[in-house]
Amino acid sequence: MKYKIKNICCIGAGYVGGPTMAVIADKCPEILINVVDVNQDRIKLWNSSDLENLPIYEPGLDKIINRCRNKNLFFSCKIKENIQNADMIFISVNTPTKKTGFGAGKASDLKWVEVCAREVAKFSTGHTIVVEKSTLPVKTAEVIKNILQAAEFNSDNHSLKFDVLSNPEFLSEGTAIKDLEKPDRVLIGGDNKDAILSLDSIYSKWVPKNKILHTNIWSSELAKLTSNAFLAQRISSINAISALCETTGADVREVSRAIGSDTRIGSKFLDSGPGFGGSCFKKDILNLVYLSKYFGLNEVADFWEGIVNLNNWHQRRISELIVKKLFGTVTCKKICILGFAFKANTNDTRESASINICNDLLEEGAMLCIHDPKVDAIQIEKDLNKKENHKILNAEIPQEGQWCKVKDINLASEGADAIVVLTEWEEYSQINWKEVSKRMRQPAWVFDARSILNRSQVKKANLNLWRIGDGTKY
Ligand code: NAD
Numbered sequence: 001m002k003y004k005i006k007n008i009c010c011i012g013a014g015y016v017g018g019p020t021m022a023v024i025a026d027k028c029p030e031i032l033i034n035v036v037d038v039n040q041d042r043i044k045l046w047n048s049s050d051l052e053n054l055p056i057y058e059p060g061l062d063k064i065i066n067r068c069r070n071k072n073l074f075f076s077c078k079i080k081e082n083i084q085n086a087d088m089i090f091i092s093v094n095t096p097t098k099k100t101g102f103g104a105g106k107a108s109d110l111k112w113v114e115v116c117a118r119e120v121a122k123f124s125t126g127h128t129i130v131v132e133k134s135t136l137p138v139k140t141a142e143v144i145k146n147i148l149q150a151a152e153f154n155s156d157n158h159s160l161k162f163d164v165l166s167n168p169e170f171l172s173e174g175t176a177i178k179d180l181e182k183p184d185r186v187l188i189g190g191d192n193k194d195a196i197l198s199l200d201s202i203y204s205k206w207v208p209k210n211k212i213l214h215t216n217i218w219s220s221e222l223a224k225l226t227s228n229a230f231l232a233q234r235i236s237s238i239n240a241i242s243a244l245c246e247t248t249g250a251d252v253r254e255v256s257r258a259i260g261s262d263t264r265i266g267s268k269f270l271d272s273g274p275g276f277g278g279s280c281f282k283k284d285i286l287n288l289v290y291l292s293k294y295f296g297l298n299e300v301a302d303f304w305e306g307i308v309n310l311n312n313w314h315q316r317r318i319s320e321l322i323v324k325k326l327f328g329t330v331t332c333k334k335i336c337i338l339g340f341a342f343k344a345n346t347n348d349t350r351e352s353a354s355i356n357i358c359n360d361l362l363e364e365g366a367m368l369c370i371h372d373p374k375v376d377a378i379q380i381e382k383d384l385n386k387k388e389n390h391k392i393l394n395a396e397i398p399q400e401g402q403w404c405k406v407k408d409i410n411l412a413s414e415g416a417d418a419i420v421v422l423t424e425w426e427e428y429s430q431i432n433w434k435e436v437s438k439r440m441r442q443p444a445w446v447f448d449a450r451s452i453l454n455r456s457q458v459k460k461a462n463l464n465l466w467r468i469g470d471g472t473k474y
């Protein structure tokens with residue numbers, strides 16, 4: 001192997017950059033790792049002495065940070081000097097969907113990636129391996145390479161030299177540390193064998209050799225988009241079937257179990273829920289749609305777009321169903337929302353189904369008491385684009401279309417007409433329904449969009465229950 005990596009810089013201290021570098025630092029104590037970001041507040045939180053205040057909640061992350069931080073893992077805003085010193089640079093910045101201009105609503109916005117490439121071109125010294133960690137459209141490496149090649153050409157005595165690799169990340173939030181420590185596979189795409197082997201030698205410190213796949217750079221970029229598209233496709237498929245179950249008397253859990261036992265299908269990712277959320281599924285599929293259209297493959301684009309359309313329809317279906325069951329109106333009715341994160345074990349709310357469903361209910365005039373063990377009120381305020389209003393908790397005067405965050409579920413259920421479970425937090429399966437039922441306004445409803453509640457306990461507490469995909473008469 002030609003290049004020995006001693007100093008890594010990761011640009012972007014987000015949900016991927018932070019945990020990924022923490023695990024590399026933990027597994028490779030001989031490598032110095034600097035994670036840099038333009039967001040000073042985020043960096044401050046990464047450096048906070050109280051590990052409860054890390055900007056990202058991931059089980060197990062705090063322990064690793066405690067072991068490595070300020071030993072071989074550093075968080076700072078010192079972008080220039082850390083690029084200068086690095087022999088490998090990971091680009092791990094955000095790549096959201098473009099909001100305006102060509103490709104708006106579908107294509108990825110690559111402005112942050114381009115800024116990074118230009119900074120790397122400006123500040124790097126000697127030979128540097130640049131690794132795409134962000135999820136990028138196929139052919140993005142070309143853009144990065146073009147910028148870096150211009151810098152190579154203009155450098156004194158051609159002293160600058162770059163290699164670009166694609167190394168997409170497959171971690172899931174909530175299980176990021178486990179996924180990073182025991183990945184199904186690590187994908188490295190590139191055209192320079194020495195550069196590929198240098199990155200391979202880092203992962204092979206803890207990942208078995210047969211799980212480290214080498215591909216060409218375009219296959220690697222496309223495999224990441226395809227992987228997310230396939231996963232999201234399974235969720236839209238089972239959610240579509242859940243609607244059919246509800247009208248035919250079938251039970252989606254039984255259908256999932258039956259089809260999942262077929263080893264060709266497999267049992268994972270077949271849980272019907274309120275629709276997929278998270279920062280990536282929708283964005284990456286829309287990116288695939290954009291690319292397909294760009295290359296004139298309209299049928300391919302329509303196929304993938306259908307998965308996002310189904311997800312939007314499914315979330316709307318749940319909102320409408322809640323209103324319908326509550327006698328066609330939720331105006332000034334108190335509804336308790338359990339869960340705002342897009343899945344359990346994360347504080348991330350990006351594209352959470354809760355945002356759309358809460359917005360629908362607020363528009364219908366409901367008063368929402370929102371509970372989530374990890375998401376704070378400031379985040380909810382940003383997502384709903386509406387100020388919190390505590391008056392709904394004890395107001396004599398109804399507060400139409402208002403919301404507030406609650407810590408105590410029992411208190412929140414006082415006078416409520418309905419409870420809606422939208423995130424599968426473990427604690428929601430432990431609720432004492434008899435206690436809750438006494439406090440609610442009868443007849444009261446429980447809507448279990450995650451299918452995590454004990455059906456008989458809810459029923460015994462004299463509550464009406466709707467469960468996702470459950471068409472059985474009970
Ligand atoms: P994020 O928004 O949490 O973090 C990105 C960080 O990059 C932000 O803190 C931002 O301030 C910083 N940044 C942007 N431009 C910068 C610049 N020029 N210099 C320094 N810092 C800069 O995003 P994320 O969730 O970590 O996702 C990053 C990428 O990884 C995306 O492409 C995403 O699709 C991909 N991905 C995400 C996940 C996930 O679970 N979140 C999993 C796999 C892949």
Ligand code: UGA
Pocket residue numbers: 135169170171172173174228231235268269270271272273274275276277278279280281342343
């Ligand atoms: C997903 C992929 O699983 C990761 O491999 C990928 O790296 C990542 O996207 C990314 O590129 O960002 P993540 O979004 O963190 O990870 O979480 P998932 O577990 O995939 O869940 C996504 C959404 O689907 C959540 O809203 C979840 O509740 C929902 N889901 C998942 C279901 O409704 N049913 C299921 O059976 C599984």
